[in-house]
Amino acid sequence: MNMNNDEMLKTAQQEEYHHLVNQMKPKPPVISNCLWAFVVGGLICVIGQLILNYLLVAGFNKQDAGSLDAIIMIFLGALFTGLGLYDDLGQKAGAGSIVPITGFANAIVAPAMEFKREGYIFGVGAKIFSISGPTLVFGFVASVLIGLVKLWVINW
Amino acid sequence: MAAIKKRGQQTLMFSDPPYITSWASMAGPKEGEGPWAAEFDQILPDYLIGEASWEKAESKMLRETVKLALSKQGLKPEDAELLVAGDLLNQIISSTYAAREIRVPFLGLYGACSTMAESLLVGAMMVDGGFYERVVAATSSHHYTAERQFRSPTEQGVQKVPSSQWTATASGALVVQKAGAGPRVSCVTVGRVVDMGQTDVANMGAAMAPAAADTIKMHFQDTERLPDYYDLIVTGDLGAVGMALASELFVREGLVPSPNYTDCGVLLYDGLQGVDSGGSGCGCSGCMLAGPLLRKIKNGEINRLLFVATGALMSPTSTFQGESIPGIAHAAAIENI
Numbered sequence: 001m002n003m004n005n006d007e008m009l010k011t012a013q014q015e016e017y018h019h020l021v022n023q024m025k026p027k028p029p030v031i032s033n034c035l036w037a038f039v040v041g042g043l044i045c046v047i048g049q050l051i052l053n054y055l056l057v058a059g060f061n062k063q064d065a066g067s068l069d070a071i072i073m074i075f076l077g078a079l080f081t082g083l084g085l086y087d088d089l090g091q092k093a094g095a096g097s098i099v100p101i102t103g104f105a106n107a108i109v110a111p112a113m114e115f116k117r118e119g120y121i122f123g124v125g126a127k128i129f130s131i132s133g134p135t136l137v138f139g140f141v142a143s144v145l146i147g148l149v150k151l152w153v154i155n156w
Numbered sequence: 157m158a159a160i161k162k163r164g165q166q167t168l169m170f171s172d173p174p175y176i177t178s179w180a181s182m183a184g185p186k187e188g189e190g191p192w193a194a195e196f197d198q199i200l201p202d203y204l205i206g207e208a209s210w211e212k213a214e215s216k217m218l219r220e221t222v223k224l225a226l227s228k229q230g231l232k233p234e235d236a237e238l239l240v241a242g243d244l245l246n247q248i249i250s251s252t253y254a255a256r257e258i259r260v261p262f263l264g265l266y267g268a269c270s271t272m273a274e275s276l277l278v279g280a281m282m283v284d285g286g287f288y289e290r291v292v293a294a295t296s297s298h299h300y301t302a303e304r305q306f307r308s309p310t311e312q313g314v315q316k317v318p319s320s321q322w323t324a325t326a327s328g329a330l331v332v333q334k335a336g337a338g339p340r341v342s343c344v345t346v347g348r349v350v351d352m353g354q355t356d357v358a359n360m361g362a363a364m365a366p367a368a369a370d371t372i373k374m375h376f377q378d379t380e381r382l383p384d385y386y387d388l389i390v391t392g393d394l395g396a397v398g399m400a401l402a403s404e405l406f407v408r409e410g411l412v413p414s415p416n417y418t419d420c421g422v423l424l425y426d427g428l429q430g431v432d433s434g435g436s437g438c439g440c441s442g443c444m445l446a447g448p449l450l451r452k453i454k455n456g457e458i459n460r461l462l463f464v465a466t467g468a469l470m471s472p473t474s475t476f477q478g479e480s481i482p483g484i485a486h487a488a489a490i491e492n493i
Contacts, residue, residue: 014353021354021362024400026318026433033315081311090313091430097313106313114309117209131312 037096040089044100048073070101077105082113107131161284164378166371167345173493174283176276177336180225181446182217183439184299184325190425195448196326197224203300203325211249214298217327218243219254222294225329225446229336231290233258236331240279241294242271243438244302244323251294260292268467269364269393270347271295272328272442273486276463277344279332280488289334296327297437306357306472319359321395322431324424326439328446339453339461343379345487347371349469353480357470360481361398361421361433364466367483368394369405372464375487376411383411387458390449391485392441392465393421395434420444441465453490461490 051072055065077100080086086106090097097103111130115123129136163169181196188199200217207213218241223233239258242265243250255262267274275293282288302323303310332341350370354363368391376383383389394402399419406412420441421434445463452458464487470479 017352017366018354020404021359021401024404025359025362025397028317081313084311086313087311088313091315093313094315103313106311110309110312113311114304131308 033094036093039096040093041096041100044073044097044102047076048100073101074105077102078109081106081109086110104132104135107135163343164374166348166374167343167378168277168281169343169379170280170284170341172284172334173340173342173491174280174332174334175336175338175340176330176450176490177333177338178225178228179328179330179446179450180221180228181328181443182221182224182326183443183447186299186322186429187324187326187424187435187443190429192424192444192448195451196443197221197447200325203298210298210300210304211245212253214243214245214250214296214301214325214327215253217298217325218250218294218296218329219257221296221327221329221446222254222258222292225292225294225331229331231331234260236260236290236292237288238263238279238282238291239294240265240275240282240291241296242266242275243296244268245305250296250298250301254294254296267465267484267486268469269297269436269438269440270465270467270484270486271438272445273344273392273463273465273488274467276330276332276341276445276488277346277486279330280341280344283332283334286334291332292329293332294327294329295438295442297323297325297439297442299323299325299437302437316432317358318432319356319361319395319397320432321360321393321421321434321436322425322429323437324393324435324440324443326424326437326443328439328442328444330446330450339450339490340493342489342491342493344489345371345375345378347485347487348374349482349484351480351482355475355478355480357475357481359397359433360436360468361393361395362401363468363470363481364392364483364485365394365398365401365405368392368398368402368464368466368485369409369411371485371487372406372462373409373411375462375464375489379489384416386460386462386489387416388449388460389417389462390441390444390464391417391419391421392467393434393436394419394466395421395432395436397433398466399434450490453492456492459492463488463490 115127279291279293424435
């Protein structure tokens with residue numbers, strides 16, 4: 001399909017402008033962002049590890065201690081979201097506070113808080129998974145696929 | 157028959173330039189910590205101002221700003237013949253619910269962040285056209301109502317990029333009259349939608365800058381005025397990134413507005429307030445015009461102002477469907493005549 005001259009000119013202008021924007025756009029401070037993400041993400045993991053060690057010393061078996069640890073970390077993520085601190089942390093730490101399980105808690109509690117004013121059904125209930133929904137959907141899909149792989153390949 | 161008040165392609169010259177006889181502005185807590193705090197009529201103590209939701213708070217802010225602008229002339233809300241207003245929210249609810257309380261005839265506008273200029277130019281046309289004697293043009297934006305509609309829940313821990321902007325919690329209202337005293341709107345340029353294929357919603361200045369450059373170029377072409385005719389040319393909310401781009405585009409278009417060109421989004425906050433590229437939202441240019449800018453015109457510090465409010469006309473739906481961000485800019489020349 002041939003583009004007419006107007007369209008070609010427009011595309012060329014858009015490309016030229018895009019180039020100009022990329023030239024003038026301030027670059028994010030990648031190194032300091034990485035450092036923050038590393039330190040904060042690492043600290044969250046250290047806290048998780050300390051709790052796990054404590055639970056193991058307290059006499060839980062490895063599997064129960066792991067589950068309890070995850071529950072406690074999710075609680076902490078939710079608590080700090082509710083206190084209005086987790087978004088400030090996220091602004092500094094980026095992926096460092098998104099990737100750990102506390103970030104997942106934040107992604108569920110934040111919309112739940114946000115949409116409470118629209119009521120418990122059409123607000124909280126309908127919107128609670130609006131951020132974390134994709135993670136859940138594709139997590140389920142991945143688990144089904146892995147389950148099938150296990151069923152067909154490993155147990156064959 | 158040719159349109160008698162139209163000049164060139166997009167500009168309208170008023171035969172009897174309407175007066176902006178009074179105005180009012182309100183700003184949120186963060187804006188109240190900025191460099192212009194003393195210039196706003198009221199600084200909100202918090203983001204809810206006693207209401208049950210941010211949306212209700214925004215609507216109340218807009219309503220009170222309109223009332224305040226009228227009361228400065230000793231007028232009651234019902235003395236306005238028409239309210240022309242718009243905001244950023246779906247179905248412009250801040251404006252419609254404000255109009256519900258004010259109970260005067262109402263025309264709602266959507267021009268995204270260009271609404272201050274759009275409502276002013278519509279209001280001025282109504283007055284110069286002889287349809288009304290007193291029209292109120294108003295707009296508002298609220299940081300948290302905009303965040304939750306356009307971006308992510310406010311408590312979600314996401315990292316902003318340096319080109320992103322901070323939606324201002326602010327409002328502005330102007331009383332436009334056929335008779336009176338004050339700065340006058342001599343001509344307006346209605347902008348075109350310009351889309352240069354930008355898709356980054358964290359860089360709206362880049363999406364709007366070409367629209368601003370286009371409208372300003374058309375304004376000078378239509379009016380045959382030179383850029384130095386104006387003491388100040390001010391765009392709405394391009395922010396630092398958009399303003400730099402607009403300045404570059406001006407040079408390419410052969411305009412030289414640099415010494416007297418600035419942007420409300422750059423002015424509204426000082427650099428330490430964590431707003432990245434600057435302010436945005438209808439209220440950003442709204443409170444700057446209905447605050448410091450009109451005060452400076454009244455005092456004679458500025459005699460000729462070209463106010464060019466800019467808007468990014470995307471919605472979350474269009475963004476998710478991969479559409480680029482269309483920009484628009486409307487210009488109003490405000491002068492001491």
